[in-house]
Amino acid sequence: MMPQSDAPPAPPADPAGAILRPATTEAIEDAAAALRAGRLVVFPTETVYGLGADARSDIAVASIYAAKGRPDTNPCIVHVPDLAAAAPLAALPTAAAPLAAAFWPGPLTLVVRRRPDSPLSARVSAGGATVALRAPAHPVALALLRAAAVPVAAPSANRSGAVSPTTAAHVLADLADGPGPKPALILDGGPCRVGVESTVLDVSGPHPRLLRPGGVTREAIEATLGIAVAAREDAREDAPLASPGLLSSHYAPALPVRLHATAAHPGEALLGFGGTPGATLDLSPAGDLAEAARNLFAMLRTLDSPAYAGIAVAPIPHYGLGQALNDRLRRAAAPRSGRAAPSS
Ligand code: AMP
Ligand code: MG
Secondary structure (H helix, E strand, C coil), X not given: CCCCCCCCCCCCCCCCCCCEEECCHHHHHHHHHHHHCCCCEEECCCCCCEEEEECCCHHHHHHHHXXXXXXXXXXXXXXXXXXXXXXXXXXXXXXXXXXXXXXXXXXXXXXXXXXXXXXXXXXXXXXXXXXXXXXXXCHHHHHHHHHHCCXXXXXXXXXXXXXXXXXXXXXXXXXXXXXXXXXXXXXXXXXXXXXXXXXXXXCCCCCCEEEECCCCCHHHHHHHHCCCCEECCCCCCCCCCCCCCCCCCCCCCCCCEECCCCCCCCCEEEEECCCCCCCCEXXXXXXXXXXXXXXXXXXXXXXXXXXXXXXXXXXXXXXXXXXXXXXXXXXXXXXXXXXXXXXX
């Protein structure tokens, strides 16, 4: 009897027309070459998946905005492997060294002033004088940055305004039917360990300011700097935006989101925390904020289904990572006027 064919099974169909590949050394090398050639590459970080391009190239950076449908007034984070790679890009203030020593690689983004001779495209700064820099703590992201040897501009790999992707499957679901350019490669590195975006800290002025709570807590930053850090007050709809990209409505599922819920209204799904009775899903039955952060975006996507009329979310404690969770949830629940409907 003839043996079965030795041919490997056909790869699964890829609706994005992009190449979804496990993040092997070879795939990372190919991704680095694609970045150097001005193409888009999706890669995992410890926070969420990023849609990356060579940050020095106007054309490559413009293709990120086209792929996401992102307003070009929203600047994007530039990724570097370490502080030494950041030095030629920006005038690093004194606070950058202790912050990078404590939190890089990791989920802390520093907003600093661009150097006059910075090789970065003006588009990563939305034409402004500052740039947001971060070294991600993910072995695949770091290997890619080292292999590419170029600074990589990378916002989250989802359509603008929608829920951020924490798996490669989320990326496919979001970017498959978009009108813009498709990534050359999607590196699959499994689910993201932190699950919410980086903390954005502005150290370009005399006093550090927290622009966005994220994976590094304000408490940890204050302990490192030895001073209190002011947070941007943006809870009010009419508050002026300290950062053009920090729109009120973001991270938004298609369904309406209702916060501080103790029970579901008829037709609603209930996203619980700490063992909420009757929860459809629970972010962390044990009440662990890190586990809740890892689950937040994936659970919002799961519940964003025509089976429900809305998503009710149980209260989340407002300390540590809870500040980032509540920030994302507040934006997910914000009025949707003034932006395109989310696509996911
Ligand atoms: P994302 O890359 O989608 O996670 O978003 C990055 C966030 O960092 C955006 O909301 C931006 O508004 C913010 N950001 C990026 N660059 C700057 C900058 N130069 N100044 C202030 N905020 C920035
Ligand atoms: Mg984003």
